[in-house]
Amino acid sequence: MKNVAIIGVGLIGGSFALDIKEKYPESVINGIDTNEAHIDEAISLGIIDQSATINHLKEADLVIVAIPVDASLNYLPQVLDNIGENTIVFDVGSTKEDICVKVKNHPNRRHYLSVHPIAGTEFSGPKAAVKGLFKNKTNIICEVEETAFKLQEKALDLFRDLGMRIRYMNPKAHDKHIAYMSHLSHISAFMLGKTVIEKEKNERDIFDMAGSGFESTVRLAKSSPAMWTPIFEQNKTNVIETLDEYINNLKHFKSLMEKDDFKSVHQEMESTNHIKQILNGIK
Amino acid sequence: MKNVAIIGVGLIGGSFALDIKEKYPESVINGIDTNEAHIDEAISLGIIDQSATINHLKEADLVIVAIPVDASLNYLPQVLDNIGENTIVFDVGSTKEDICVKVKNHPNRRHYLSVHPIAGTEFSGPKAAVKGLFKNKTNIICEVEETAFKLQEKALDLFRDLGMRIRYMNPKAHDKHIAYMSHLSHISAFMLGKTVIEKEKNERDIFDMAGSGFESTVRLAKSSPAMWTPIFEQNKTNVIETLDEYINNLKHFKSLMEKDDFKSVHQEMESTNHIKQILNGIK
Numbered sequence: 001m002k003n004v005a006i007i008g009v010g011l012i013g014g015s016f017a018l019d020i021k022e023k024y025p026e027s028v029i030n031g032i033d034t035n036e037a038h039i040d041e042a043i044s045l046g047i048i049d050q051s052a053t054i055n056h057l058k059e060a061d062l063v064i065v066a067i068p069v070d071a072s073l074n075y076l077p078q079v080l081d082n083i084g085e086n087t088i089v090f091d092v093g094s095t096k097e098d099i100c101v102k103v104k105n106h107p108n109r110r111h112y113l114s115v116h117p118i119a120g121t122e123f124s125g126p127k128a129a130v131k132g133l134f135k136n137k138t139n140i141i142c143e144v145e146e147t148a149f150k151l152q153e154k155a156l157d158l159f160r161d162l163g164m165r166i167r168y169m170n171p172k173a174h175d176k177h178i179a180y181m182s183h184l185s186h187i188s189a190f191m192l193g194k195t196v197i198e199k200e201k202n203e204r205d206i207f208d209m210a211g212s213g214f215e216s217t218v219r220l221a222k223s224s225p226a227m228w229t230p231i232f233e234q235n236k237t238n239v240i241e242t243l244d245e246y247i248n249n250l251k252h253f254k255s256l257m258e259k260d261d262f263k264s265v266h267q268e269m270e271s272t273n274h275i276k277q278i279l280n281g282i283k
Numbered sequence: 284m285k286n287v288a289i290i291g292v293g294l295i296g297g298s299f300a301l302d303i304k305e306k307y308p309e310s311v312i313n314g315i316d317t318n319e320a321h322i323d324e325a326i327s328l329g330i331i332d333q334s335a336t337i338n339h340l341k342e343a344d345l346v347i348v349a350i351p352v353d354a355s356l357n358y359l360p361q362v363l364d365n366i367g368e369n370t371i372v373f374d375v376g377s378t379k380e381d382i383c384v385k386v387k388n389h390p391n392r393r394h395y396l397s398v399h400p401i402a403g404t405e406f407s408g409p410k411a412a413v414k415g416l417f418k419n420k421t422n423i424i425c426e427v428e429e430t431a432f433k434l435q436e437k438a439l440d441l442f443r444d445l446g447m448r449i450r451y452m453n454p455k456a457h458d459k460h461i462a463y464m465s466h467l468s469h470i471s472a473f474m475l476g477k478t479v480i481e482k483e484k485n486e487r488d489i490f491d492m493a494g495s496g497f498e499s500t501v502r503l504a505k506s507s508p509a510m511w512t513p514i515f516e517q518n519k520t521n522v523i524e525t526l527d528e529y530i531n532n533l534k535h536f537k538s539l540m541e542k543d544d545f546k547s548v549h550q551e552m553e554s555t556n557h558i559k560q561i562l563n564g565i566k
């Protein structure tokens with residue numbers, strides 16, 4: 001792992017860069033980003049060693065594509081056009097079906113591994129990069145069989161060295177499940193934030209009455225719209241399905257309240273309480 | 284603050300007990316709880332000094348009522364019937380209008396202060412009690428003018444010693460705003476948990492794909508149904524209003540996705556992003 005290129009030096013790309021530099025001190029990290037300020041920032045923060053372009057990928061051992069999923073869809077084929085014989089490329093996007101279809105017939109398809117590390121924060125940009133972000137996190141790999149075995153190994157060694165837990169899944173199943181486990185949470189948080197902001201125009205009230213519960217539930221509403229809009233677009237069908245179910249559950253809860261059926265309201269909450277045990281499993 | 288009675292030795296009552304014992308080491312903390320196991324647990328955890336009954340309240344300097352809001356409504360008048368001349372009583376419930384109405388004409392109304400500390404976690408019972416829970420937290424006091432000045436002072440001294448920030452509000456306004464800032468978050472989390480659990484019957488999938496984002500958004504779904512059902516019941520009108528607005532916002536977001544209007548989807552998220560600045564104010 002000597003020559004590494006990070007395309008998109010934000011939260012995820014930058015965090016990979018920091019961990020790679022720590023695990024493989026001999027590596028040179030090249031940063032590629034359309035945002036010049038981010039490149040400068042990433043260099044001054046010690047995240048990347050130097051700026052590079054797509055023409056420098058021939059020598060790369062590893063290329064990580066960590067840009068919004070719409071940009072990945074456009075850019076990944078060009079990346080694959082420009083790599084060398086021993087280069088492994090992986091993306092880290094939150095949608096996997098469209099991108100797998102996109103490169104299905106690319107002559108260098110076997111150099112690409114479709115990856116989704118379930119890791120992140122609500123922040124973005126190089127400053128958001130943190131060491132150890134991927135430790136003990138799940139990393140979902142799609143269509144592993146489409147990647148050359150020797151090249152797979154390089155990526156898998158990295159994931160192991162970073163402490164990640166690997167799960168294999170097909171892209172369709174990934175996109176369906178992740179709509180429930182991640183995409184819906186973001187919309188629920190954004191709309192909670194919207195509902196409260198609309199009502200509490202006097203922000204002093206929000207400031208005073210918001211507790212840690214509200215803060216936790218609305219946290220994802222700080223996320224980057226530039227990152228999330230194309231995710232919702234690419235996973236439209238699944239996300240709409242989750243929204244339908246979520247809205248129906250909320251309506252049902254409301255109707256129980258309207259009917260003064262608080263026994264059932266209690267039941268609704270009680271039967272969801274075992275999320276405790278499920279979440280304890282994550283830790 | 285020598286003789287203190289805590290009615291309900293759970294998360295909130297227990298946390299008050301721990302802080303009071305630390306700030307006023309000479310105090311004796313009496314615990315009153317219908318759950319005998321909780322009394323035993325609270326004694327063995329050093330949260331309370333001894334068990335007591337409502338007949339011991341005559342000598343109390345301070346009585347804290349920290350039980351579910353339906354129980355408070357029934358029990359507070361009896362508490363007020365049994366106190367002494369110098370006793371101040373406050374409750375800590377998340378709804379304030381019903382309880383203020385309930386004791387409006389009680390002969391000892393001036394011994395009661397209506398309080399809502401915006402503090403807590405998703406856990407419950409004596410084991411959930413923690414020191415310093417109230418430090419830098421907002422404490423909302425309703426109808427302060429209905430409490431005898433000398434007795435107010437005792438409670439306010441305690442709140443100051445525990446590091447709380449006081450805000451005064453009328454019960455109607457409290458219940459309306461808190462529906463947005465707290466009650467809605469709980470329902471949004473419970474229904475998110477329900478939606479995901481219903482879909483992901485195979486819990487292994489949840490376990491594998493849940494990230495910190497989902498965990499944060501769904502955290503409040505671990506909360507106690509026994510505590511939350513009567514809150515929703517007492518604050519029914521306000522909570523239904525917040526649900527209507529939340530559901531409408533979710534439907535609107537869904538309709539934008541259905542129309543492929545991702546420019547507006549982006550806008551929706553962007554205009555909610557300033558929740559960042561608002562939440563930074565909380566810290």
